[in-house]
Amino acid sequence: MTQVKPTLCFLTGTLNALAGAERMTATIANALAEQGYAVTILSLWDPSSCFALHPAIRHEALFTERPSFKRGYMATVAGIRRHLKAHRIDVLVQVDTMLSLFALPAALGLGVRHIAWEHCHFDEDLGRRARKWARRLAARYCTDIVVLTERDRKRWLEALTPGGSVVCIPNPLPFALPAQPALRTSKTVLAVGRLVHAKGFDVLLNAWALVVQCIPDWKLMIVGEGPERSALEALRDQLGLRTNVALPGAFSDITRAYEQASIFCLSSRYEGFGLVLIEAMAFGLPIVSTACETGPLELLEDKRNAIMVAVDDHLALANALLDLISNSVETDKLARAAGEKAKLFSMEQIAGDWNAMLC
Known part of the structure; x- marks a missing residue:
């Protein structure tokens, strides 16, 4: 029956x-x-x-x-x-x-x-x-x-x-696994999230001010919208980063942002899960992330599929980004491991978990 x-x-x-x-x-x-x-x-x-x-x-x-x-x-x-x-x-x-x-x-x-x-x-x-x-x-x-x-x-x-x-x-990848990983040919570091204190974008901007002293031709793109936009724009300008940092707002199709990036950075002070990490992994992006509760500490393995640093440490964040930007062997290794990890979060798998609970 x-x-x-x-x-x-x-x-x-x-x-x-x-x-x-x-x-x-x-x-x-x-x-x-x-x-x-x-x-x-x-x-x-x-x-x-x-x-x-x-x-x-x-x-x-x-x-x-x-x-x-x-x-x-x-x-x-x-x-x-x-x-x-x-x-x-x-x-x-x-x-x-x-x-x-x-x-x-x-x-x-x-x-x-x-x-x-x-x-x-x-x-x-x-x-x-x-x-x-x-x-x-x-x-x-x-x-x-x-x-x-x-x-x-x-x-x-x-x-x-x-x-x-x-x-x-866990949250599922909200789109199908890409047929191909990102090309990673652009000199772009991507961050994605609501423009709120929890996401630590102020820490990321302070880190980026150190990064561009060494590699001024790289760009940081922070995709998202939120109440801290004006404060973050003011900090960006105060740090002299107007030409190095883009804040384009939220994207209705976030896959475009991942396709155009070479490295992904999560600077959060805390996360319930960190869906953006799974999305970045699906596109084979090497990741620099804070070791914050709870998602990053469970989803990521330091030096296997990401580089992890302490929360609120802009110097450590800058050094980790510089290390990845200058080390193509390491970025390739992290990117491959990230792509494999993303396969565990397919919609079919997660919907099956919900179905099992509901029945």
Whole structure:
């Protein structure tokens, strides 16, 4: 007898932002819809999406613009409940443990299975103390907690859920493995991410000021958008890097950036996963990365598929970049290992992991 697939809802803040969690929401929802699941996505605000959605997916939003959730708490809970009842949702995937504060009361008495999807690492609350309480709530009432790394799974089990169901499902490569790796003929180092403090682009700019003293013909391209743009542009100009550093904004098709680069650099202060590392690996780019929690420490092996340096150390970052730029043998070795690693994160593999958990 064919098993009936549960009806799924992904609850998220918004899909109209070029950021990792939003991108993964669309990617996983699309993959599961392709497998025959009935899928809805409920955004708390903004009915638009930066990402293409499978034709069978229904995307709705509670509010047109981001509201004050303190003032609109009851309206938010009521709106989620209406959606769950109207679409007869069996499984509610909360795309942030903070959403447990809304989702759990919204589904009370409806028999909905709750899955909390953690995109940050356990020891980072992103400046919101309520996140710690939300995690405790999720650990107690959600059927499963999905985390992105084994390191984080162990932290959840140690701290909140001994004997509970904490499942490690890494993020998948959101595009097919390229037929060919990047040519790596341009004198370009690439960094990708939201322009926020966590990504450490200020550290990278200070490192780049040292790099160009030795190799002034190389360029740094930082692809992304965010609230720190003006501060980063000011720092770039203060360091005299206007002609050596490009900040072109976010790309709707990020593969173009990887194709045009020769080295990839991640300067983050922390990462929940670090999807950009997998993307760069897929294009066979040698990587320089900070050894930050949790993704880089799990995804990368120092001197095997990346060069790793301490967080917030612009001198070490500069030296690592200079070493790679001047050592083609090392870059070729790292690039080959990176390409092999990327194969472990295919969409087929990760969608299969989600399917196994849901069934």
